[in-house]
Amino acid sequence: MARRPLPRILRTGGEHLARGRELARTAGAGATDVLHPVITVARGLGRLTVVSRRRWTDTPKDRRGPLLFLAASVLLAVVLTPYGALLAAAALMAAAAWRGRDRAGRPAGAPDDEQAQRLRSFYEALVPHFSVTEDPVPLYSHGGDWQEPFEAHEFDGAGRIARLVLRYPAYFADGEAEARVRVEQTLLAKAGRGREYRFVWEEEANRLALEVLPPLPADIAAHAFDTAPGETVLGVTDPPEVSCALAPDAGERGGEVRPVVWRTGSRSTEPHLLALGSPGSGTSTLLRCLVLQALRHGDVLIVDGGAAGEYACLVGRSGVVAVECSPAGARASLEWAVRETERRLIAASRARQSGIPVPEDARRPLWIVVDRPAALGHLAAAEGGGDPQALLQVPLRHGRAAGVTVVVAEHLENADALGEAVRQHTRARVLLGPSSVPQLAAVLGTAPRTTPPSLVPAGRGYVRLGAGPVLRVQVPATPDPYDETAAEGQREAVRELLPPRTAGTAASAGEAGTVNEVAEPPEVAGVPAVDIVKDPRSLDEPGLPAGTEAEPPEHAEPSRAEL
Numbered sequence: 351m352a353r354r355p356l357p358r359i360l361r362t363g364g365e366h367l368a369r370g371r372e373l374a375r376t377a378g379a380g381a382t383d384v385l386h387p388v389i390t391v392a393r394g395l396g397r398l399t400v401v402s403r404r405r406w407t408d409t410p411k412d413r414r415g416p417l418l419f420l421a422a423s424v425l426l427a428v429v430l431t432p433y434g435a436l437l438a439a440a441a442l443m444a445a446a447a448w449r450g451r452d453r454a455g456r457p458a459g460a461p462d463d464e465q466a467q468r469l470r471s472f473y474e475a476l477v478p479h480f481s482v483t484e485d486p487v488p489l490y491s492h493g494g495d496w497q498e499p500f501e502a503h504e505f506d507g508a509g510r511i512a513r514l515v516l517r518y519p520a521y522f523a524d525g526e527a528e529a530r531v532r533v534e535q536t537l538l539a540k541a542g543r544g545r546e547y548r549f550v551w552e553e554e555a556n557r558l559a560l561e562v563l564p565p566l567p568a569d570i571a572a573h574a575f576d577t578a579p580g581e582t583v584l585g586v587t588d589p590p591e592v593s594c595a596l597a598p599d600a601g602e603r604g605g606e607v608r609p610v611v612w613r614t615g616s617r618s619t620e621p622h623l624l625a626l627g628s629p630g631s632g633t634s635t636l637l638r639c640l641v642l643q644a645l646r647h648g649d650v651l652i653v654d655g656g657a658a659g660e661y662a663c664l665v666g667r668s669g670v671v672a673v674e675c676s677p678a679g680a681r682a683s684l685e686w687a688v689r690e691t692e693r694r695l696i697a698a699s700r701a702r703q704s705g706i707p708v709p710e711d712a713r714r715p716l717w718i719v720v721d722r723p724a725a726l727g728h729l730a731a732a733e734g735g736g737d738p739q740a741l742l743q744v745p746l747r748h749g750r751a752a753g754v755t756v757v758v759a760e761h762l763e764n765a766d767a768l769g770e771a772v773r774q775h776t777r778a779r780v781l782l783g784p785s786s787v788p789q790l791a792a793v794l795g796t797a798p799r800t801t802p803p804s805l806v807p808a809g810r811g812y813v814r815l816g817a818g819p820v821l822r823v824q825v826p827a828t829p830d831p832y833d834e835t836a837a838e839g840q841r842e843a844v845r846e847l848l849p850p851r852t853a854g855t856a857a858s859a860g861e862a863g864t865v866n867e868v869a870e871p872p873e874v875a876g877v878p879a880v881d882i883v884k885d886p887r888s889l890d891e892p893g894l895p896a897g898t899e900a901e902p903p904e905h906a907e908p909s910r911a912e913l
C-alpha cells in the first residue's frame with residue numbers, strides 16, 4: 351500500500367514551531383535579565399510578608415495590642431519626618447532585595463550557617479542516645495555527618511527550629527517510655543523551652559518527628575455546635591496527626607483546629623466525665639459549656655459545691671431540674687437522681703421484656719453535673735450529714751443504660767477527696783491548667799505526646815476519652831453571663847444559648863425589666879435548699895395558683911413529682 355503524504359502543516363510547520371519556540375525562549379531569558387531586580391524585590395516582599403504573618407501568629411494575643419500601637423507610632427513618625435515616606439520605601443525595597451536574593455551556592459531548603467550550627471548541636475546531643483560502641487557504622491557519632499540522619503528540618507522566622515524529622519538506629523529501644531523521654535528531653539532543651547512540641551515516633555520506620563505546635567486559639571466563643579444528639583463538644587484540638595513524612599509545613603497549620611467530640615448515652619464507652627484543674631483553670635466554664643449543650647436534648651441537674659453562683663444563669667430555665675448549692679439540697683436532689691436512674695432502668699427493662707420501645711421519659715438524657723463535690727462533702731460533714739457524693743454511685747454505675755450522664759469537676763489538689771465510684775466510672779477525663787507530666791499521667795492514664803507548657807490561658811488543658819490518645823484541648827469561652835469581668839461578646843454568646851425561662855420565672859424577670867437577669871442563687875435568696883429541687887412541671891408552671899391543673903410537659907416523669 352502506497353504511503354499517504356504527510357499534511358503540509360506537519361511537513362513545514364515543524365520548522366516554524368521550532369523557530370517560534372527559540373524566539374520565545376530568547377525573549378523570556380531577556381525579560382528575566384531585565385526584570386531580575388523586580389523579581390528579586392517581589393520575591394523578597396513575599397518572604398517578608400510570610401515572616402511577618404508568622405511572627406504575628408506567634409505573638410500572644412495580649413501582646414498584639416502594644417505591637418499594633420508601636421507599629422502605628424513608627425508609621426506616624428515616618429509620615430511626619432521630611433522625606434520619611436521616601437526613605438521608608440527605599441529601606442523596605444532594600445530589605446526586600448536582600449531577603450529575595452538567590453542564595454547562590456546553596457540549594458533550596460539548605461540551612462544557612464547558623465541553622466547548620468543548630469542542627470549540628472542537635473546531632474551531637476543525640477549521639478549518646480543513638481549510638482553504641484559495638485555499632486561498626488554508627489548513624490550518630492561525635493563529629494559525624496548530621497545530614498545523614500536528619501531527613502527534614504524547618505526553621506521559623508526567628509531562626510528557631512520549627513520541625514525536625516530524623517532517623518535513628520533500629521537498636522534504639524523506642525518501645526521503652528524512659529528511653530523516649532530521655533531523647534525528648536534532650537531535643538526539648540536544644541529546641542528552646544517556652545513552646546509546645548509534639549513528638550511523633552514512627553517505630554516501624556525508625557523515625558522521630560519533632561514539631562512545634564502553634565498555640566490553640568483561645569478566643570473560641572460558645573455557640574450552638576453542629577452535633578447530633580448524644581454528642582457533646584468539649585473544646586477544640588489540633589488537626590489529626592499525619593505521618594512524619596507527610597507532615598505539612600508548620601506555618602501552614604496555624605489556626606487549623608477540630609472539635610473534641612464526646613459521645614454519651616447507652617452505646618458510649620465513656621459515659622461519665624471527670625474534669626480536674628487548678629483553681630481558676632476553667633473547670634466551671636467547661637461544665638457550663640457542657641450544660642448548655644446538654645439542655646438542647648435533655649434535662650440537667652446541677653450541684654454547685656463551690657456555691658459561687660456560677661450557674662445562677664441556669665436557674666428556672668427550661669430543662670434545668672435544679673441548681674443546688676447546699677449539702678441538704680444536694681443530698682435531696684441526688685437521692686431523687688438515684689430513684690430516677692432506677693425508675694428508668696426498670697422502665698427500660700420492662701419495655702424490652704414486652705418487646706416495645708423504651709418509653710420517651712426513660713430515654714430522654716438526664717445529666718447530673720457536680721462542681722466541687724469535695725467542698726460540699728466537707729460542709730456536709732461539718733453539718734453532721736453524709737457526703738452527697740456517695741449518692742453518685744448508682745447513676746455512675748447504671749447511668750449508661752438509663753441515659754444518665756454524670757459530670758464531676760474538682761480542683762486537682764482535692765482529687766483525693768473524690769470517691770471510688772467517681773474515679774472508677776469516669777472514663778472521659780479532662781485536666782485543665784498548667785500541669786506536670788506525672789500529674790497528666792496520673793489523671794489521664796498516660797502522658798501526652800506534647801510537652802505541657804508552664805503557662806497556659808484559662809480553659810486550656812488535655813483530654814482523654816477512654817483509651818484514646820491524649821489530646822490538647824481549649825474549652826470554648828463560656829463565661830457566667832453575670833460575670834462583669836468577662837468580655838461582653840462572650841457573655842452575650844452564652845445568653846443566646848440559654849434555654850427560655852419557664853413561664854413563672856420569665857414573668858418575674860419581665861417585671862424586673864431585664865430578660866436575662868435571674869434571681870440570686872436560691873440559697874442566697876433565702877429559699878430552703880431542699881425546696882430548690884423541683885418537679886419539671888412545677889418549674890415549667892411555677893406561676894400557676896395552687897390547685898390549677900397544669901398540662902404535663904412531654905417528658906414529665908412521675909417520680910420527679912415526689913420531690
Ligand SMILES: Nc1ncnc2c1ncn2[C@@H]1O[C@H](COP(=O)(O)OP(=O)(O)OP(=O)(O)O)[C@@H](O)[C@H]1O
Binds near residue numbers: 824830
Ligand atoms: N475557656 C475559657 N476561655 C476564656 N476564659 C475562660 C475559659 N475558662 C475560664 N475562663 C475564665 O477564667 C476564669 C476562671 O474560670 P472558672 O471559674 O471556670 O475556673 P474554675 O476552674 O472553675 O475556678 P474555681 O474552681 O477556682 O472557681 C473566669 O474569669 C473565666 O471567664
